[in-house]
Amino acid sequence: MKTETLDDALEFAPDTMGTTHPGLLVVHSGEQPKHHVLACGEGEHTLEVGRDELAAAGILDGRVSRRHVRIELDDARWTVRDLGSRNGTFVDGRRVQSARSLSAPVVRIGHTVMLPVGDRRPYEARGLVVRDGVVMGSSLLMLRDRIALIALSGASVLILGETGAGKELCAEAFHTASGQSLSRPFVAVNCATIQKELAEGILFGARRGAYTGAVTDTLGLVQAANGGTLFLDEVAELDLGVQAKLLRVLETKRVMPLGGVTPIEVNVRVCAATHKDLRVEVTEGRFRGDLYFRIGRPEVRLPALRERREEIPWLIERALASSTTTRAKVTAGAEFVEACMLRPWPGNVRELLAESKIAALSAMAAHHGSILATDLDEEAGRALASADESEVDARPEAPAPEPEAIEAALRAEHGNVARAAARLGVTRGRVRRYVERQGIDVRTLR
Numbered sequence: 001m002k003t004e005t006l007d008d009a010l011e012f013a014p015d016t017m018g019t020t021h022p023g024l025l026v027v028h029s030g031e032q033p034k035h036h037v038l039a040c041g042e043g044e045h046t047l048e049v050g051r052d053e054l055a056a057a058g059i060l061d062g063r064v065s066r067r068h069v070r071i072e073l074d075d076a077r078w079t080v081r082d083l084g085s086r087n088g089t090f091v092d093g094r095r096v097q098s099a100r101s102l103s104a105p106v107v108r109i110g111h112t113v114m115l116p117v118g119d120r121r122p123y124e125a126r127g128l129v130v131r132d133g134v135v136m137g138s139s140l141l142m143l144r145d146r147i148a149l150i151a152l153s154g155a156s157v158l159i160l161g162e163t164g165a166g167k168e169l170c171a172e173a174f175h176t177a178s179g180q181s182l183s184r185p186f187v188a189v190n191c192a193t194i195q196k197e198l199a200e201g202i203l204f205g206a207r208r209g210a211y212t213g214a215v216t217d218t219l220g221l222v223q224a225a226n227g228g229t230l231f232l233d234e235v236a237e238l239d240l241g242v243q244a245k246l247l248r249v250l251e252t253k254r255v256m257p258l259g260g261v262t263p264i265e266v267n268v269r270v271c272a273a274t275h276k277d278l279r280v281e282v283t284e285g286r287f288r289g290d291l292y293f294r295i296g297r298p299e300v301r302l303p304a305l306r307e308r309r310e311e312i313p314w315l316i317e318r319a320l321a322s323s324t325t326t327r328a329k330v331t332a333g334a335e336f337v338e339a340c341m342l343r344p345w346p347g348n349v350r351e352l353l354a355e356s357k358i359a360a361l362s363a364m365a366a367h368h369g370s371i372l373a374t375d376l377d378e379e380a381g382r383a384l385a386s387a388d389e390s391e392v393d394a395r396p397e398a399p400a401p402e403p404e405a406i407e408a409a410l411r412a413e414h415g416n417v418a419r420a421a422a423r424l425g426v427t428r429g430r431v432r433r434y435v436e437r438q439g440i441d442v443r444t445l446r
């Protein structure tokens, strides 16, 4: 179901003339995160960017030439052309004269990182907000408005999203918008971590003597959330028997602790989250249909970090500011930000925050005040190795390369493990294990 909001007017469907509204989003410059939209002229699809255009947006970058780069959106393809600049144009991390791509590339000129966008209007209208340390680009701001509307309607909500993308923050936003935040409880539980045998006691409580070891009455999480919000993270992992009991609690607004005889009145709002498709879980008999219709609708989808890359420079800044070790001691260089924007981040915001801190420590250990692309761990933010990859690695017909060959490849690739592995035709894991075993410091090869 699509939740109608007043904000839907801001969803910017292509207008009836079929015109697009391309632009360029400056996301980082001069070691600082930015959020500036450079617009093509009305009805135009080409934009030239140089020192003056950036200066007009308040961005001073001495490494950008007066006429630097031209970016064009034509027939759903981006073309990026260097205009004879002194310091070059980089597209997805590689210096180019000209490049064409179907997906929007990461473009770097001088110390400035930019993202072309097919429709600049949401970025202009909503901007980017950092509130209480939470970074919200235009898609998150729209999502927050939707969640607020659902909360006000009194319904529950299901948040779909990958691990680390910020589902719990969305649940907190739901709680706050329900008008329940003032002294009302917000209780979060990760259903994947509850042992099946203990689940009922944990959720619904237990009376003394209900089972061996129950020496006192224990309060369940449902009762703890009474009057407020119960956040059921990874709800698809809840045992089927417990699902039935939870549904009953929600329908009757009464909970019966294990070993109890009198039900207790409870009033909780449920916000559930999962990275699975609950409809498939229902079809395949792992999730109860009746519970799905009670807590699985309406749903909102939290975009993965790679779908909202404009937030990455701001999140890196948050990561550095959140630790006294790194705060005001290192800043993020443009090439580091660019490298981060080119990785898929399967662990989303959680992973980016952690890896930014590690990179900052690496920069500090090397005594440079700016974090470089080479400070980013080779494996950070990359897709996790699949079982297939390890199988390939283990095949007898793929003999391990000689140590000399590995070291030569590492030297040729200046310590870059992924590129050395590609050069040797083996997996990254194999080269990385060799590096670890031999205690090779790849940074000395850079």
Ligand SMILES: Nc1ncnc2c1ncn2[C@@H]1O[C@H](COP(=O)(O)OP(=O)(O)OP(=O)(O)O)[C@@H](O)[C@H]1O
Residues within 6 Å of the ligand: 133, 134, 135, 136, 161, 162, 163, 164, 165, 166, 167, 168, 169, 170, 233, 315, 318, 349, 350, 353
């Ligand atoms: N937009 C954001 N701005 C700042 N920090 C964020 C943002 N989104 C997530 N985080 C941080 O990233 C971490 C992971 O977020 P959260 O726990 O909400 O993710 P999740 O989707 O619930 O993850 P999981 O499914 O693994 O439980 C937390 O430390 C959170 O504070």
